[in-house]
Amino acid sequence: MKEAHRSGCPINLTIEIVGDKWSLIVLRDMMFGNRRHFRDLLNHSMEGIASNILADRLKRLLAEGVISKADDPSHKQKAIYSLTEMGIELVPVFAMIGAWGSKWLPVSDALSIRARLLAEGGPALWDEFMDDLRVEHLGTEPSQPPDRPGVRVRLQKAFEEVMARDEAWSASAGSETEEA
Amino acid sequence: MKEAHRSGCPINLTIEIVGDKWSLIVLRDMMFGNRRHFRDLLNHSMEGIASNILADRLKRLLAEGVISKADDPSHKQKAIYSLTEMGIELVPVFAMIGAWGSKWLPVSDALSIRARLLAEGGPALWDEFMDDLRVEHLGTEPSQPPDRPGVRVRLQKAFEEVMARDEAWSASAGSETEEA
DNA sequence: ACAACTGCTTTCAAAACGCAATCAGTTATC
DNA sequence: GATAACTGATTGCGTTTTGAAAGCAGTTGT
Numbered sequence: 001m002k003e004a005h006r007s008g009c010p011i012n013l014t015i016e017i018v019g020d021k022w023s024l025i026v027l028r029d030m031m032f033g034n035r036r037h038f039r040d041l042l043n044h045s046m047e048g049i050a051s052n053i054l055a056d057r058l059k060r061l062l063a064e065g066v067i068s069k070a071d072d073p074s075h076k077q078k079a080i081y082s083l084t085e086m087g088i089e090l091v092p093v094f095a096m097i098g099a100w101g102s103k104w105l106p107v108s109d110a111l112s113i114r115a116r117l118l119a120e121g122g123p124a125l126w127d128e129f130m131d132d133l134r135v136e137h138l139g140t141e142p143s144q145p146p147d148r149p150g151v152r153v154r155l156q157k158a159f160e161e162v163m164a165r166d167e168a169w170s171a172s173a174g175s176e177t178e179e180a
Numbered sequence: 181m182k183e184a185h186r187s188g189c190p191i192n193l194t195i196e197i198v199g200d201k202w203s204l205i206v207l208r209d210m211m212f213g214n215r216r217h218f219r220d221l222l223n224h225s226m227e228g229i230a231s232n233i234l235a236d237r238l239k240r241l242l243a244e245g246v247i248s249k250a251d252d253p254s255h256k257q258k259a260i261y262s263l264t265e266m267g268i269e270l271v272p273v274f275a276m277i278g279a280w281g282s283k284w285l286p287v288s289d290a291l292s293i294r295a296r297l298l299a300e301g302g303p304a305l306w307d308e309f310m311d312d313l314r315v316e317h318l319g320t321e322p323s324q325p326p327d328r329p330g331v332r333v334r335l336q337k338a339f340e341e342v343m344a345r346d347e348a349w350s351a352s353a354g355s356e357t358e359e360a
Numbered sequence: 361a362c363a364a365c366t367g368c369t370t371t372c373a374a375a376a377c378g379c380a381a382t383c384a385g386t387t388a389t390c
Numbered sequence: 391g392a393t394a395a396c397t398g399a400t401t402g403c404g405t406t407t408t409g410a411a412a413g414c415a416g417t418t419g420t
Binding site for chain 1: 185187189190191193194196199201204208227266269270272273276277281282283284285286287288292
């Protein structure tokens, strides 16, 4: 036993868990990027997280119950990190944060398309996404037979389409900057 | 010019602004507690913010455009801090964070009643609250003639009712701990 | 004149951060 | 069966951020 909480306010307690520069980034990559392994989170981190920070955040999120950890059968040293129900229910928080950031901050077009689609989809889409995540991370049965790709795949596809469009524009507008 | 962003991701950019232990606490107190002055924020901070941290956070939030600062006519040294539209539109984010914290963290009953009411009220209540905040912080005209107290006052009233109930329970259950 | 109050700074220790190197065990390659 | 690559971390160390207490100059009420 060590730490007393600063207050019992729900906002404060949430900040005590995810109120730092990296925790939400890690959770975002697990949630939207389907990163489940240490190296995966480390090497594909868009923001370049350091390995000691990543290890520390995974440990803390694990202790708080936001994620869980399991052995990967394919590799004795490999660990699979999963979102818990507690972590999965952060989807609406991410949706709101993403919507706010997209509206007010200098986001890149390609990276904000996911956030805008998720916000526009509203609670119905968030619920569908959370169901997908429960299947992937908790091993539950799909509540409906999947008649189309999951939410993350659809968001990813929209992202890649914007990327392709942007690169086409970039290539036609100034191909001299593309040489190796 | 000094800082490059870690990435153009909306979630990352939001974290770069409010992803620390105190920024959201300050904004919460301005929004829900109607704290508008430095000393007000400092002395009535439930979590006990230090004056240098408060000064720094106000400066940063000001630079990012989340709040604004104006002279208080009643005192030449006094400054009034206000939420900007950018800050006011954090209401849904706070609502979601509050709802998540209330569900998953060891919140105190009294302090979580506001969060639960705000979450249950949904977008309609958030819009009403944002309208209230625009009147108070931006000086706009009420979109509707106020036929009842503002959202914050109603939330505060519910909070005080829970407090009164809890104290009554506490007093009847163990008055021996109340002696000075 | 004096005390209380205003936003805010200074001081200095502690904690967090960030980078690189490293580690011990596991697996794939040759 | 050596060796190289990969696994989830840990260690060392210098820099940056944070935090608590005290202090400060100007303003106001008494």
